Amino acid sequence: xxxxxxxxxxxxxxxxxxxxxxxxxxxxxxxxxxxxxxxxxxxxxxxxxxxxxxxxxxxxxxxxxxxxxxxxxxxxxxxxxxxxxxxxxxxxxxxxxxxxxxxxxxxxxxxxxxxxxxxxxxxxxxxxxxxxxxxxxxxxxxxxxxxxxxxxxxxxxxxxxxxxxxxxxxxxxxxxxxxxxxxxxxxxxxxxxxxxxxxxxxxxxxxxxxxxxxxxxxxxxxxxxxxxxxxxxxxxxxxxxxxxxxxxxxxxxxxxxxxxxxxxxxxxxxxxxxxxxxxxxxxxxxxxxxxxxxxxxxxxxxxxxxxxxxxxxxxxxxxxxxxxxxxxxxxxxxxxxxxxxxxxxxx
Amino acid sequence: xxxxxxxxxxxxxxxxxxxxxxxxxxxxxxxxxxxxxxxxxxxxxxxxxxxxxxxxxxxxxxxxxxxxxxxxxxxxxxxxxxxxxxxxxxxxxxxxxxxxxxxxxxxxxxxxxxxxxxxxxxxxxxxxxxxxxxxxxxxxxxxxxxxxxxxxxxxxxxxxxxxxxxxxxxxxxxxxxxxxxxxxxxxxxxxxxxxxxxxxxxxxxxxxxxxxxxxxxxxxxxxxxxxxxxxxxxxxxx
Numbered sequence: 001x002x003x004x005x006x007x008x009x010x011x012x013x014x015x016x017x018x019x020x021x022x023x024x025x026x027x028x029x030x031x032x033x034x035x036x037x038x039x040x041x042x043x044x045x046x047x048x049x050x051x052x053x054x055x056x057x058x059x060x061x062x063x064x065x066x067x068x069x070x071x072x073x074x075x076x077x078x079x080x081x082x083x084x085x086x087x088x089x090x091x092x093x094x095x096x097x098x099x100x101x102x103x104x105x106x107x108x109x110x111x112x113x114x115x116x117x118x119x120x121x122x123x124x125x126x127x128x129x130x131x132x133x134x135x136x137x138x139x140x141x142x143x144x145x146x147x148x149x150x151x152x153x154x155x156x157x158x159x160x161x162x163x164x165x166x167x168x169x170x171x172x173x174x175x176x177x178x179x180x181x182x183x184x185x186x187x188x189x190x191x192x193x194x195x196x197x198x199x200x201x202x203x204x205x206x207x208x209x210x211x212x213x214x215x216x217x218x219x220x221x222x223x224x225x226x227x228x229x230x231x232x233x234x235x236x237x238x239x240x241x242x243x244x245x246x247x248x249x250x251x252x253x254x255x256x257x258x259x260x261x262x263x264x265x266x267x268x269x270x271x272x273x274x275x276x277x278x279x280x281x282x283x284x285x286x287x288x289x290x291x292x293x294x295x296x297x298x299x300x301x302x303x304x305x306x307x308x309x310x311x312x313x314x315x316x317x318x319x320x321x322x323x324x325x326x327x328x329x330x331x332x333x334x335x336x337x338x339x340x341x342x343x344x345x346x347x
Numbered sequence: 348x349x350x351x352x353x354x355x356x357x358x359x360x361x362x363x364x365x366x367x368x369x370x371x372x373x374x375x376x377x378x379x380x381x382x383x384x385x386x387x388x389x390x391x392x393x394x395x396x397x398x399x400x401x402x403x404x405x406x407x408x409x410x411x412x413x414x415x416x417x418x419x420x421x422x423x424x425x426x427x428x429x430x431x432x433x434x435x436x437x438x439x440x441x442x443x444x445x446x447x448x449x450x451x452x453x454x455x456x457x458x459x460x461x462x463x464x465x466x467x468x469x470x471x472x473x474x475x476x477x478x479x480x481x482x483x484x485x486x487x488x489x490x491x492x493x494x495x496x497x498x499x500x501x502x503x504x505x506x507x508x509x510x511x512x513x514x515x516x517x518x519x520x521x522x523x524x525x526x527x528x529x530x531x532x533x534x535x536x537x538x539x540x541x542x543x544x545x546x547x548x549x550x551x552x553x554x555x556x557x558x559x560x561x562x563x564x565x566x567x568x569x570x571x572x573x574x575x576x577x578x579x580x581x582x583x584x585x
Contacts, residue, residue, distance in 0.1 A: 013584075051434050054584040070439050070581060073350065077436035087426035089357070091364060097431070103353035104435045145430075152436070 001029045001065070003156050003187040004050060009059035011045050011211070019045040021211035022059065027189055027204070032182050034202035034219070035191040036306060042211040043191035044084060047160050051081055064156060077105055080149030084161040086141055090134035094125055094144050097133060098151060105152045112151070119147040123177065139170035146177060157181065157188045163197055175200055195306055209310055231274075231281055234263045234294035241288045249280055262293070350437040354445035362416065362453045371412040372457060378404045379465045387472035394477050394549035396469050401489055402542045405461070413454050413493055414521075417500025418513035420446045421580065425508045429585040443505075443580050447573055451497045455490055462486050481551035484558055488548065491565045492538055496521070498572035505579040536564055 004027040011020040020042045027033045035043050048054040050063055052070045061068045063075055088097055095116060102112025120126050123143035128136070136144065142162060149157060162178065163171040171194075178201050182188060192198060198205055199219070206216040215222070235242060239262060246266070249255045257266045268277050274297060285292050362368055379400060386396045421428065421443075433442060466482055500517050507513040521538075528537045541561055547553045 048429070048585070053429050053433060055582075070433075073436040073438045073441070076434065079434075081434040083430040083434070086430045088431045089361075089424075089427055100353060100357055101431075101435060103356075104350045104432065104437055106349045106436065148431070 002026050002062070003029050003064055004189065005060075005062040006046070006050075007060045009046070009049065009061060010057045011042070011049065011054065012057045019211055020049075020056070020059075023208070023211060023213055025206060025213055026216065027187060029187055030185050031204045032178075032188045032190065032202045034198035034205045035189060035208055036193065036195060036198055036205060037191075037208035038193055038310075041208045043208060044160055045211075046208070047081070047083075047158050047189075047191065050158065051076060051079065077152060078155045080152060080154035080157045082142070082145040082149045082157075082159045082162055084164055085138065086145040088133050088141070088144065088148070090132065092133055093130055094120060094133065094147070095129050097144070098148060101148050101151045107151070115151055115153075116147070119150055122150075122180075123147045124173070138165040139167070139173075142166065142170070142174060143177070146174075150181070155186060157186060159188065159190045161192055162190060163192065163194055171197070207306060207310070214310070230265065230267050230297070231277055232263060232265045232294075232296040233281060233285065233292060235285065235290040236262060236293055237290040238288060239290060242284065242290050245284060245288055249284060350435075351441045351445045354432065354437065354442055355449050358420075358446060358449035359453065362449065365416065367412050367415055368457075371408065372461070374408050375405060375457075375461045379461065383465070383468045383472060386469055390474050392476050392546075393469050393473040394481075394546045396473050397466060397477070397482070397485070397549055398542070398545035400465070400469075401545060405458075406489065406492070406538070406542060409454070409458060409493055410496060410521075413497045414500050414517050415510075415514055416454070417450050417497040418504045418507075418517050419510045420450050420501045421504040422507050422510050422513045423504070425585075433585060439581050440577065443577050447498070447501055447576065450501060451494050454493055454497045458490055458493055459486075462489075477549045478551035481549045481553075484553075485545055485548040488541060488558070488561055489545075491562065491569070492541065495565050495569045495572065498569045498576070502572045502576045502579065505576050505583065535560070 004025060006023055006025045009020050009023040009025070010018075012018050023042065023046060025035075025046065035046070037043055045054065049056050049061055050068060052068050052072055052075075055070070064078055066072065066075055068075055089100075092100070098116035098119065099109075099112055102109075102115065107115065120129055123146055125140065125143055125147065128140060133141070133144070142165075146159075146162070149159075159178065163174050166174060175197060178188065178190065182201070188201075190198070190202065202219050204217065205219050205222050207214050242264070243257075243259065246255060246257055246264070249266070249268070255266055255268050257264055259265075266277075266281060278295075278297065281295075282292075382396055382400050385391065386393070428442070433439065463486075466486065470477060470482065496517075499520065500513070503513040503517045503520075504510070507516060525537055525539065528534055534540050535557070544553055544557070548558070
């Protein structure tokens with residue numbers, strides 16, 4: 001079952017800025033989905049539409065199996081949301097604020113008290129419970145935001161840049177906290193541009209660029225994609241001979257390479273297993289008599305895959321637009337023929 | 348309903364903590380006490396004293412306070428609305444209804460808390476020339492004017508995300524409306540005309556039709572402002 005499903009979701013602000021461009025997002029129940037993209041890619045806009053805070057210009061949004069609108073408080077009751085750098089009433093204390101959230105979502109006073117005490121302890125804010133929110137650091141605000149998002153024990157948890165503005169210790173603490181929240185049929189969507197965060201907690205990943213989903217799939221596939229066919233070797237000796245013979249590797253799949261001093265980055269475009277490529281590269285090293293200093297098959301793999309996807313998307317922009325137009329033409333023609341329009345008889 | 352009550356409590360808490368309220372109430376009470384003393388000693392007419400207080404003190408001061416408080420209703424917490432409130436199980440209608448009830452109710456309560464004891468003291472110690480019905484109707488007319496101003500302020504607060512802009516917009520409309528009403532020959536609809544007629548109203552001499560007309564027009568305008576606020580806020584992206 002899809003907990004979140006958007007189809008051709010489009011958001012255009014004031015007929016001037018396209019924030020979302022026919023975005024298709026599918027998030028399965030129970031997964032931890034990482035929505036990755038550069039700043040301004042449309043992550044926060046997507047979340048605001050999922051919560052009914054903004055209206056889509058076009059397209060459909062379904063959350064927990066129902067269409068989402070501003071008035072669907074019943075769906076929001078089942079969602080927890082942590083905004084980027086959240087702002088909460090500054091004069092309140094964490095207890096006062098969580099009590100307010102509890103009363104808004106319809107918890108009884110007693111139930112809210114039990115829940116907020118448990119959550120303040122979980123997010124390590126018990127000692128700050130009597131302080132006013134205005135004196136809170138970014139990390140404390142984020143942790144309070146997570147506690148507020150969990151007050152209703154949500155089925156769907158949406159976290160927008162949860163580690164933004166945090167120091168390394170705060171980041172680690174927040175990631176650990178998110179890890180603890182996984183499981184129990186809870187679906188979590190995390191937007192971030194910090195890839196190592198995604199790698200640590202997400203089971204699925206989607207890459208969003210310029211308001212469009214350019215890749216979505218399991219994290220394992222993303223890793224595989226990153227590893228696929230890229231081998232970096234650092235060599236010493238007759239590097240010219242090695243470079244001249246790289247083309248001989250073409251027999252196992254088209255190979256591209258780039259040279260950075262003594263380091264060669266070889267990318268195979270074939271479908272062989274990675275081990276096959278490694279074997280051939282090592283054979284080439286042996287044959288040319290160069291000395292191997294370092295070999296690498298997967299450093300920064302997620303970042304590599306992410307950047308590769310972004311680059312591919314940019315270079316294929318026109319091809320994609322043409323393909324989309326063709327699809328529209330075909331579906332338009334099909335609709336016409338299905339309707340039996342005169343001159344276009346149904347087949 | 349639970350969300351409505353929670354937001355109502357939250358907003359009333361904001362209003363009672365507001366520095367505007369802390370200045371507003373003493374600024375109304377101090378001149379009122381002074382006027383009671385003067386009216387008692389100088390044997391002033393109750394109707395004229397009440398009308399003078401309303402025209403010179405209450406309406407300008409309360410008008411400004413209500414303009415700021417109402418214009419800040421939504422625009423004053425543009426960040427918190429989405430992050431802290433409307434991303435939870437609250438509908439926009441519930442939020443808006445709570446804000447309207449809170450801001451307009453708070454205005455009315457402050458006004459009546461000041462005016463009821465003040466009117467009693469003036470009637471008791473100044474030269475009596477008022478009728479009870481006239482005083483009640485006169486006070487309600489002014490309450491309606493303030494409510495309308497508050498409702499218009501809330502409309503502006505849904506239109507602008509900046510409090511200052513909302514306040515300026517509201518004051519500009521209030522000032523311009525005087526010229527427009529004069530140009531259209533509808534001077535009876537202006538606040539100035541209503542205030543000018545207050546002594547007669549307190550004495551019970553204002554024709555009933557004039558009062559009914561004022562009530563109908565300002566009630567309708569208040570209702571229109573409230574409906575516009577709901578509509579604008581529902582359509583707005585947060």
